[in-house]
Amino acid sequence: MPRSDTLNVYRKRKYRQTGINLDSLTDILANTVGIVIFLMIFAVISARGSFYAKSFPMLQDTSKERVVVLCQANTLMIIRADIVIDQFLQPLYEFNQRSSGRRYSAIPDLIDEFNERRMDDGVLEATGEAEMSSWSIGWSYYRKIDRITVIVQPLPGISGEYPEDIQNENSLFRRSLGVLDSNSQFLMFFVDTDSIDAFRAGRDIAQELGFDTNWIPNPRLFWPLRYNVPFDGDSVDSGQSITDFLFRTIQ
Numbered sequence: 001m002p003r004s005d006t007l008n009v010y011r012k013r014k015y016r017q018t019g020i021n022l023d024s025l026t027d028i029l030a031n032t033v034g035i036v037i038f039l040m041i042f043a044v045i046s047a048r049g050s051f052y053a054k055s056f057p058m059l060q061d062t063s064k065e066r067v068v069v070l071c072q073a074n075t076l077m078i079i080r081a082d083i084v085i086d087q088f089l090q091p092l093y094e095f096n097q098r099s100s101g102r103r104y105s106a107i108p109d110l111i112d113e114f115n116e117r118r119m120d121d122g123v124l125e126a127t128g129e130a131e132m133s134s135w136s137i138g139w140s141y142y143r144k145i146d147r148i149t150v151i152v153q154p155l156p157g158i159s160g161e162y163p164e165d166i167q168n169e170n171s172l173f174r175r176s177l178g179v180l181d182s183n184s185q186f187l188m189f190f191v192d193t194d195s196i197d198a199f200r201a202g203r204d205i206a207q208e209l210g211f212d213t214n215w216i217p218n219p220r221l222f223w224p225l226r227y228n229v230p231f232d233g234d235s236v237d238s239g240q241s242i243t244d245f246l247f248r249t250i251q
Helices: 023-047 081-088 090-096 100-116 172-178 196-208 242-250
Strands: 065-072 075-079 118-120 124-137 140-154 185-191 213-217 225-228
Touching: 065 196, 075 172, 075 196, 081 090, 081 118, 081 124, 081 140, 090 100, 100 124, 100 140, 172 196, 185 196, 196 213
Parallel strands: 065 185, 185 213
Antiparallel strands: 065 075, 118 124, 124 140, 140 225
């Protein structure tokens, strides 16, 4: 028999068992949660609070004359800049009816009159600026109107009224409505984003008095308005719509 010390000794091998490493998964989850939190913070800061939709019914088109109600800084004011400008330009319309020779001799006096002219409707004030040029070619003399501008702005001390102010029966808004005709005119509210309350208050009063109303959003209007009068050569063109100019300026 072989000796015991020569016997092969079989040793049982031990296998090391390795566990699952979750460190990488933890890092991925932590980074994902961090990104989500960052996006939520960014969204809240960008939103700066909660928003909710407001709806305002708009009427159908109408053939009535539009009267502008300007709503900004949470105040409202009826402005009739189109009428003020049109009345201010009456001497120029009369000048336009003259013959070419009479217009030539009248241009200097017209420019002086226009630069000195001032009128108001109790709310808005209109003044003018005008320039002319003259030259000669041989024995021929020429004059030309270079620029005609009507400047419109509120009278000193006149400003829009707050929603609580127009509840007064003697408010400027109510007095302005008193000279309008609800059968032939309607109110077009130009509403700035900070003047929703003023718009609602003015609309409610106007509708109580029988006026149709409409509205459009608009950016803030900065005074003064400057209306450059169109003219052809030495004659003033009264064909351009002043109302269209006003609506383009406000919008």
